[in-house]
Amino acid sequence: MRPVHPAPSAQPMLIGARLRSTRRAQGLTIDQVAEATGLTKGFISRVERDATSPSVATLVTLCQVLSLPIGSLFDAPVHEVITLDAAPRINMGGTGADERMLTPRSEARVQVLRSRLEAGATGGAEMYTINCDVEVLHVLSGSVVLHLTGEDIALQAGDTVTFSGQEPHNWSNPGDTVAEVMWTIAPAAWSGSS
Structure with missing residues (x-):
């Protein structure tokens, strides 16, 4: 041979x-x-x-x-597919929220989370900030309220809001149905880049 x-x-x-x-x-x-x-x-x-x-x-x-x-x-491009079912659950401190991280933990440039928010779910009792430059909240279904200092922004399915992660904020689902949202955080909250 x-x-x-x-x-x-x-x-x-x-x-x-x-x-x-x-x-x-x-x-x-x-x-x-x-x-x-x-x-x-x-x-x-x-x-x-x-x-x-x-x-x-x-x-x-x-x-x-x-x-x-x-x-x-x-270098070959690096692609990592994370299915929703396999996405790791994380706890960002809220109540009534099932949150999953859709981006790899190794990705420092951006973090994408998908949250299923039960009726009455909240981000906690107090405003908080995230170590990032920008946050984007997109409502997939249902409705949520983004609470900023001195302002509440009501969001319906299809709405998107962009704001500084360093601005004190919180969220809630005051409706009587489940809401699903996507959070995009850049850079990833733990990257140390901001």
């Missing part, structure tokens, strides 16, 4: 989108990258669209200008 040697993939390596998103995240224009690298704007544009493949030396130069580790261009 002849040994089988690995063969290159027939699929080209698509790195352009990662280069483009890194450039944009740093607020750099193609003109600025062209000037810093000595490459033409057209060439950089073609690389970002995966219309051409740069040499190793050119790729190293681009990555140096973008402060991007060259190896990160070739």
Whole structure:
């Protein structure tokens, strides 16, 4: 039997989108990258669209200008699916709430929670804050009230409110039916990023 040697993939390596998103995240224009690298704007544009493949030396130069580790261009994307049934239950301190974390614990950039709030459920007796920059509350079904200092915001199914997690707040389900909501917290409350 002849040994089988690995063969290159027939699929080209698509790195352009990662280069483009890194450039944009740093607020750099193609003109600025062209000037810093000595490459033409057209060439950089073609690389970002995966219309051409740069040499190793050119790729190293681009990555140096973008402060991007060259190896990160070739890392496989990481995807983790968490089904609602398998999502871990967490306790954010409320009563009458079944809360599940839909994002991996290792994800520090964002945290998504789904809460099933029984009639009469509350976030507790006092206002609280969360160690994050922003919270987004989206009502999937039923109704909830978001309590802020000096203001109550009544939300129905389909409504979404965005506010600072550092603003004292609380919530309640004053209705007589179950409400389901999604909380998005960025960065994740335990990330230490805010």
